[in-house]
Amino acid sequence: EPEVTQTPSHQVTQMGQEVILRCVPISNHLYFYWYRQILGQKVEFLVSFYNNEISEKSEIFDDQFSVERPDGSNFTLKIRSTKLEDSAMYFCASSVGREDIQYFGAGTRLSVL
Amino acid sequence: GIQVEQSPPDLILQEGANSTLRCNFSDSVNNLQWFHQNPWGQLINLFYIPSGTKQNGRLSATTVATERYSLLYISSSQTTDSGVYFCAVSDRGSTLGRLYFGRGTQLTVWP
Numbered sequence: 001e002p003e004v005t006q007t008p009s010h011q012v013t014q015m016g017q018e019v020i021l022r023c024v025p026i027s028n029h030l031y032f033y034w035y036r037q038i039l040g041q042k043v044e045f046l047v048s049f050y051n052n053e054i055s056e057k058s059e060i061f062d063d064q065f066s067v068e069r070p071d072g073s074n075f076t077l078k079i080r081s082t083k084l085e086d087s088a089m090y091f092c093a094s095s096v097g098r099e100d101i102q103y104f105g106a107g108t109r110l111s112v113l
Numbered sequence: 114g115i116q117v118e119q120s121p122p123d124l125i126l127q128e129g130a131n132s133t134l135r136c137n138f139s140d141s142v143n144n145l146q147w148f149h150q151n152p153w154g155q156l157i158n159l160f161y162i163p164s165g166t167k168q169n170g171r172l173s174a175t176t177v178a179t180e181r182y183s184l185l186y187i188s189s190s191q192t193t194d195s196g197v198y199f200c201a202v203s204d205r206g207s208t209l210g211r212l213y214f215g216r217g218t219q220l221t222v223w224p
Contacts, residue, residue, distance in 0.1 A: 031209055031210065033209075033211070033212075035212070035214075037154075041216075042199070042214045042215065042216045042217060043156070043199065043201070043212075043214040044214070045211040045212060045213070048209035048210070048211055050209055055209040056209050056211055058211075089154050091156060093212075095210065098143075098209055098210045099143040099144055099163075099203070099210055100144070100161075100210075101144070101146060101158065101161035102144075102146065102210070102212060103158065104148075104155075104156040104158070106153075106154075106155045107154055107155065107156070109154065
């Protein structure tokens with residue numbers, strides 16, 4: 001069964017450093033998402049992406065965050081200058097259509113020291 | 114945005130017991146998904162069920178969209194069912210189907 005792939009599985013970084021989290025969505029999917037989950041809390045929406053542009057973003061997704069689909073297969077989330085409170089599990093998801101099932105990757109656990 | 118409430122927050126069962134998890138939502142939805150988060154943090158899709166009833170082995174789910182709730186049934190529970198169960202919905206006002214998650218039900222199954 002096709003799956004969403006995320007790398008790395010765990011990223012440790014120093015506060016103030018830039019990180020790029022990578023995702024390879026399912027190949028025929030058109031809608032892409034990033035979510036995050038702070039330890040012990042619920043999963044929160046960050047951003048949705050369609051047709052090479054951001055469709056919707058939450059209040060969490062401030063100027064420190066950006067997304068890109070650089071080559072037609074990868075979908076990346078960049079955090080420009082990480083803060084301690086960015087430590088969380090970040091999930092990428094994709095779907096065929098706007099109202100269809102979203103498939104989630106296994107997540108990247110980001111630890112900011 | 115749409116509010117999603119899950120109950121109970123915690124559930125402790127003996128192996129072999131049955132359970133019902135509930136998800137209430139505050140508005141009409143286009144999408145409703147149930148997930149199981151395993152001990153490694155992965156979100157495993159259980160059901161895509163904006164309406165109706167589905168079954169998959171020992172698990173089944175029912176969504177009554179007109180009354181704004183969904184139920185997840187686990188029968189003959191096993192220790193491997195332990196973990197957090199999340200309900201997530203997208204509302205009809207959402208541009209691209211962003212999912213709103215509930216706080217989850219932490220299920221612990223003892224042998």
